Amino acid sequence: MRRVQIFSGSSHPLLTEAICERLGTQPAKCDLRKFSNGETSVSINTSIRDQDVFIVQSGSKKINDSIIELLIMISACKGGSARSITAVLPYFPYSRQSKKKSHRGAITARMLANLLTVAGITHVITVDLHAPPIQGFFGKPVDNLHAEPLIARWIRNHVSDWKEAVVVSKNPGGSKRVTSLADALKLNFGIITTDRRRSPQMNGSTTLAASGLFGGNVDGGHEAEPDTISLTEHSEEIRPFSRSSPRLWTHATGASQNSPQQHRHLNGHPGASPLANSTRVDSESPPPSRTRLHRSLTMPTRSSPDLEDSADEYTDERAREVITGRLIQGHIVDDDAPSPIFSTMSGSVATLPGDQMGPPQLDDRDPMTSSFMSGISRVSSFPADHALGGTFDAAQSDEDEQELKNPEFEHTITLVGNVSEKTVIIIDDMIDGSGSWVAAAETVVKRGGAKKVYCIATHALFGGDSLEDLEDCQCIDHIVVANTFPIDPERIKAAKKLIVLDLSGLLAEAIRRTHYGESISQLYQHYQD
DSSP, X not given: OTTEEEEEOSSOHHHHHHHHHHHTOOOOOEEXXXXXXXXXXXXXXXXXXXXXXXXXXXXXXXXXXXXXXXXXXXXXXXXTTOSXXXXXXXXXXXXXXXXXXXXXXXXXXXXXXXXXXXXXXXXXEEESOSSGGGGGGOSSOEEEEOSHHHHHHHHHHHOTTGGGOEEEESSGGGHHHHHHHHHHHTOEEEEEEEETTOOTTOOTTTHHHHHTSSOSOTTSSSOOOTTOEEEETTOOOOOOOSSOOHHHHHHHHHHHTTSOOOEEXXXXXXXXXXXXXXXXXXXXXXXXXXOOOOOOOOSOOTTOHHHHHHHHHHHHHHHHHEEEEEEETTEEEOTTSOOOSSOGGGGTOOOOTTOTTSOGGGTTSOHHHHHHHHHHHHHHTSOGGGTTOSOHHHHHTTTOHHHHTOTTOEEEEEEESOOTTSEEEEEEEEEOOSXXXXXXXXXXXXXXXXXXXXXXXXXXXXXXXXXXXXXXXXXXXXXXXXXXXXXXXXXXXXXXXXEEEOOHHHHHHHHHHHHHTOOOGGGGSOOOO
């Protein structure tokens, strides 16, 4: 191509050479040096006047040096009278810091966008932004290319039974990405969630039964009435049904001797739901004109045979597709495995008065006050990072790798979707830590019964020993990544499960179309081989 200069930063020269080879050109000449004190020096050794300049600079282990180098190169090209300057960022740095996670946090991605704009860019080309709204931080055009068509084509060509596979997201934040790939391949999908607020008293086999969501008794004990809500109007006592203390029991019994009380049962027996743990106390001397409120049943009752049959069918299907497990130190354990010494619920679980875990200052309060104060304790126990709103998983999805391996915490992991005897494709935009990937793989294999697991991501950051940890996991069969982020060649040679996809063709075509003013819409489309 004429009147085009493609410069390479020091972060990923191999990718730049592959792009230039596809375009039939050579990387433009420039000198990148560092002074003895660490300052970066850039010298452009070719004429760029009235030419389209493309600077390829991805992330690297020295990310801050790469950013400063890119900014200096942009400024040098702007001073050299380039017609346009396009920053090609296969991996956009600081993309995981696109929002404030605390009141004193910084939106670093926006700051980087401002720095690039001030330096003189006119266009940005990147791949699979961690947060697509980052495009709004720029006042210049941003093309966020997708590796999904390339990944889908690889799946069709290299996964033998891909038509029966299931695409799984390892966290709720990646559900859009998973459903997009599943729609393109016409496959089923599943979602995995991890809850760090789980109580150690609840194991994986009793979570569904205790919630009362599906009705019935999973463990074969007392059969409840899952579809009815009854109000006992003639009860003379208010008795806490679980986690109660003798002091509270005596207090409630004494109060019932002076005035009639209302008592509510959920799902037929007291222990069926956490809602049964809260009691409602009416005033001791209600006005004579007050009449009792009769709640209309919004759930199917046993007196409706048609609704009963449909409810049973719905329950059976959903129960088979929801699987829970216990995570200790980032690995799936049996339900009867001992719990860690501390649990993440220890600071947030609100207990009734007199309980061993309950705060002593609630001993003399009535059940209503205890319930109210418990709610306050539950809310105030969350970290300050979540005070700005949003879902709990979204706020900590990028920082939970170390916590998964913490021996003092226990987590509940839930798989929604049927993966039994199927190939599972776990997909996300990047692989940094290995904890959530290993936990997801062990869940679909040991709990879900999957026969094969592929871990696929666009950006292979591989922080620490994450690549080696993924290699050692027996539940993972293949690790598929793109070459947007440089990987040490020695680690690639040592990895037996690692497969690296080449994105140089996608980036080269984007550069060519940008230079000639052509549309890039076709780069987002899926093509059948």
